[in-house]
Amino acid sequence: xxxxxPPWLRIASGLFLALTALFLLAxxxxxxxxxxxxxxxxAFPPNGLSLRWYEQVLTSNVYLSAGWVSLQIAILVTVLAxxxxxxxxxxIHRRQLPGTDVLATALLSPLVLPTIIYAIGMLMFWSAVxxxxxxxxxxxxxxxxxxxxxVRTTLAVLAESNPFLEEAARTMGANRLQRLLYxxxxxxxxxxxxGAFFAFNISFDEAVLSLFLRGPTLNTLPVQIYGQLEFxxxxxxxxxxxxxxxxxxxxxxxxxxMLGITKFAST
Amino acid sequence: MNAKLxxxxxxxxxxxxxxxxxxxxxxxxxxxxxxxxxxxxxxxxSPFEKETGATVNVVTAYSADAFAQVRAQKxxxxxxxxxxxxxxxxxxxxxxxxxxxxxxKLTNAADLYDFAKAKLAAGEGPAYSIAAIGLVYNxxxxxxxxxxxxxxxxxxxxxxxxxxxxxxxxxMLGFLMLNQVQGGDLTNIQPGLDAVKSLLDAGALVVATxxxxxxxxxxxxxxxxxxxxxxxFTLRNAGLPSGFxxxxxxxxxxxITANLVAGRDNADLALKFIDMTISADAQACFANALRYTPxxxxxxxxxxxxxxxxxxxxxxxxxxxxxxxVIEANRSAWVEQWNRTIAQ
Amino acid sequence: MNDRTENLLLALPGxxxxxxxxxxxxGQMLILSVSGPDGFTLAPFARFLSDPYYMGVLWRxxxxxxxxxxxxxxxxxxxxxxxxxxGPRLRLWLVIMIILPLMTSVxxxxxxxxxxxxxxxxxxxxxxxxxxxxxxxxxxxxxxAIVIGMVQVLLPFMxxxxxxxxTRVDGRLEEAARTMGCSFLQTVRTVVLPLSLPxxxxxxxxxxxxxxxxxxxxNLLGGSRxxxxxxxxxxxxxxxxxxPFASAQAVILFVGILLVLxxxxxxxxxxxx
Numbered sequence: 072x073x074x075x076x077p078p079w080l081r082i083a084s085g086l087f088l089a090l091t092a093l094f095l096l097a098x099x100x101x102x103x104x105x106x107x108x109x110x111x112x113x114a115f116p117p118n119g120l121s122l123r124w125y126e127q128v129l130t131s132n133v134y135l136s137a138g139w140v141s142l143q144i145a146i147l148v149t150v151l152a153x154x155x156x157x158x159x160x161x162x163i164h165r166r167q168l169p170g171t172d173v174l175a176t177a178l179l180s181p182l183v184l185p186t187i188i189y190a191i192g193m194l195m196f197w198s199a200v201x202x203x204x205x206x207x208x209x210x211x212x213x214x215x216x217x218x219x220x221x222v223r224t225t226l227a228v229l230a231e232s233n234p235f236l237e238e239a240a241r242t243m244g245a246n247r248l249q250r251l252l253y254x255x256x257x258x259x260x261x262x263x264x265x266g267a268f269f270a271f272n273i274s275f276d277e278a279v280l281s282l283f284l285r286g287p288t289l290n291t292l293p294v295q296i297y298g299q300l301e302f303x304x305x306x307x308x309x310x311x312x313x314x315x316x317x318x319x320x321x322x323x324x325x326x327x328x329m330l331g332i333t334k335f336a337s338t
Numbered sequence: 339m340n341a342k343l344x345x346x347x348x349x350x351x352x353x354x355x356x357x358x359x360x361x362x363x364x365x366x367x368x369x370x371x372x373x374x375x376x377x378x379x380x381x382x383x384s385p386f387e388k389e390t391g392a393t394v395n396v397v398t399a400y401s402a403d404a405f406a407q408v409r410a411q412k413x414x415x416x417x418x419x420x421x422x423x424x425x426x427x428x429x430x431x432x433x434x435x436x437x438x439x440x441x442x443k444l445t446n447a448a449d450l451y452d453f454a455k456a457k458l459a460a461g462e463g464p465a466y467s468i469a470a471i472g473l474v475y476n477x478x479x480x481x482x483x484x485x486x487x488x489x490x491x492x493x494x495x496x497x498x499x500x501x502x503x504x505x506x507x508x509x510m511l512g513f514l515m516l517n518q519v520q521g522g523d524l525t526n527i528q529p530g531l532d533a534v535k536s537l538l539d540a541g542a543l544v545v546a547t548x549x550x551x552x553x554x555x556x557x558x559x560x561x562x563x564x565x566x567x568x569x570x571f572t573l574r575n576a577g578l579p580s581g582f583x584x585x586x587x588x589x590x591x592x593x594i595t596a597n598l599v600a601g602r603d604n605a606d607l608a609l610k611f612i613d614m615t616i617s618a619d620a621q622a623c624f625a626n627a628l629r630y631t632p633x634x635x636x637x638x639x640x641x642x643x644x645x646x647x648x649x650x651x652x653x654x655x656x657x658x659x660x661x662x663x664v665i666e667a668n669r670s671a672w673v674e675q676w677n678r679t680i681a682q
Numbered sequence: 683m684n685d686r687t688e689n690l691l692l693a694l695p696g697x698x699x700x701x702x703x704x705x706x707x708x709g710q711m712l713i714l715s716v717s718g719p720d721g722f723t724l725a726p727f728a729r730f731l732s733d734p735y736y737m738g739v740l741w742r743x744x745x746x747x748x749x750x751x752x753x754x755x756x757x758x759x760x761x762x763x764x765x766x767x768x769g770p771r772l773r774l775w776l777v778i779m780i781i782l783p784l785m786t787s788v789x790x791x792x793x794x795x796x797x798x799x800x801x802x803x804x805x806x807x808x809x810x811x812x813x814x815x816x817x818x819x820x821x822x823x824x825x826x827a828i829v830i831g832m833v834q835v836l837l838p839f840m841x842x843x844x845x846x847x848x849t850r851v852d853g854r855l856e857e858a859a860r861t862m863g864c865s866f867l868q869t870v871r872t873v874v875l876p877l878s879l880p881x882x883x884x885x886x887x888x889x890x891x892x893x894x895x896x897x898x899x900x901n902l903l904g905g906s907r908x909x910x911x912x913x914x915x916x917x918x919x920x921x922x923x924x925x926p927f928a929s930a931q932a933v934i935l936f937v938g939i940l941l942v943l944x945x946x947x948x949x950x951x952x953x954x955x
Contacts, residue, residue, distance in 0.1 A: 095783050098794025111576045112556040115797045159696030162689040185895045185912040188932040192711030194410035202414045215704045276787050287366040287395030298398050302372030304549040312790040319785045402920040503906040505921035546906050558801040670922045678735045680907045
């Protein structure tokens, strides 16, 4: 940097960061606080101090099995959405297919419709064409709504990439597959990584599609939490969330150690 | 790492194949979650599993959500038995989503009060519990116990009054009763809407789900709410000073029904489940656990439980039932008028 | 194999998935909105468009989404910019600060706000202590509550969008501007802001779209008295139930979003990432 940042600006930035952190983290702090509450009610600041809700959550397998189901679906969705969305983004970026713009817009359209309409439509369609609802239907629906994120992040990265690299590879004799695997794909990686991250989150956190597309043996964590809040809200919900928050922090630190989070998050 | 990967592949395969495992000897039903589901399991589901050796899969959802799911799945229903608490069985039966029940197939049907089994042939399942709608109030904060529906209109209560949105079944009945004491009826809900409007202007609150009522009583100083007797009991169980008082002008009743879904292949097992649901034992269990009013005339209750519910033929006959077919016919229009009235 | 075949093969899974698992189900749902008992009808649309109440719901949805998007941009841009300037240690913490909420269930975060904003919640309590508001003041069930909750949900999306573009901006451009005598603010205005425009535009599109179609947060924080279109659609599906009208509302929401987005995209010259 040529000139130092003026001091008032440093102070203002510090203040701004502190306020933003307060705002972004406040609901999480409340949730963590509530989870240690002794009373049956959800109140903040909590009344009394106890670990009873953690005991309840960890000894009941409702949350654990719901969490396990959510995790499996989210992993499947992440893989599907990243592969399908990434490939589509490459094709869109090259702009050689007729109707590229239509395709690009269509791939983003799941963002615009409220999921309740999609949920009912998918349930009707699946029941009419395929039969009883099946966990794969939920995975497919999640993939559809996760797709726009992958396409968007991959396109953003490709837009910044060097268009002549592929050309150069061709002149030097690389075949189609080699160009795709060794030239285009590596350029996409940051976008794919960010897209995969979003896809995982979308699936892991989605409640409305899961509420309507679940079968008798399928209960995801958000639906379990939503249901608990709707029927008998007690601090156990907060305890589950606190456990998830802690796991998230651990995950972020691990990713940072392994890959360097800033690289990963900056796409 | 490889072993772990293998394990998750296997369990993923199991997850994806899970509907294939759901065989003939299992039922899929809905329950309402929370304390209701706990009682449901204890009173009906577990005894049923023990007696028949069948497995019961439970999906928890509010009646309105469950109804939307059943309706969208018309071509390949997943539920065998569906429970409704908001009158959805009337629409569902009219749309052919439910299967008529031959009452000779239910051994306990003979013991039910007549009103609870009136529409079996039309596809509306038997009512197995009744929730009485009246005044749920804070016994510590209210010096004077409320006695009538018009007490809701007292200006000093307005800021502590919690109304329930009519998208909720209990909310609908509470509203219709308020409408009635204000001089309206099922052909004219304007008096009720006017009352709601002025109550809201005076500081009353509208919530959409029962947990919000609990939240209001627990945290935000709610004084009174027109709601169901069983919920007053739930609040009391949670340690809140709450009581239930039937309004002098009448007590609207909300029926909870167990319905047979059409187009499923193990109707006999499902009927057995419904039969068990309406048995005197199961109903006594529901009354003990949640203070629902039984519909089986043979149900025997301990005095302290009986005091909290409408017990016996005469008491049950005194319950007021707004014509559910009229409610269903007008529901969409009423919801719209209601939304308009409460909109800010 | 020629280029076109290769690209077709790449796009095919996406096209198939979209057609079979999205357009068909949605199409069948949307057809409901124009099918009355006697064939084709536009009655549900007429009902919506001729009714001031529903038009008010639509207007509130668009208005709140715009406010939410603007607030996200106003906070998100400096946040992303500061993140490119700080040391790696602090940057890691800032990334955690942004990703942590993103990875916590929306239902849970909303519920955190419900606890804070209700009548006896901590925020009205503080305002009351300073005598800024009356005894019965609550933030729950107000438009303000929806805006607060939604900004918290969407700010990470906006910040990450801008950050993605900013980290690829050549730092020497800024230095050049400073050496040529630009003040700090001038540099930001004339160099950084224009360069980060694609990220800002992409982030705004995402925020606007997501806030216009989201249901959980507005429904829980706004309550039944302050409805947005997605909540109204949910009610038409479940508690009314009136599916043709629900579908008509979805179509109107879709068109409403497009009407706002298309001029915006034209205006910003397709710099939407």
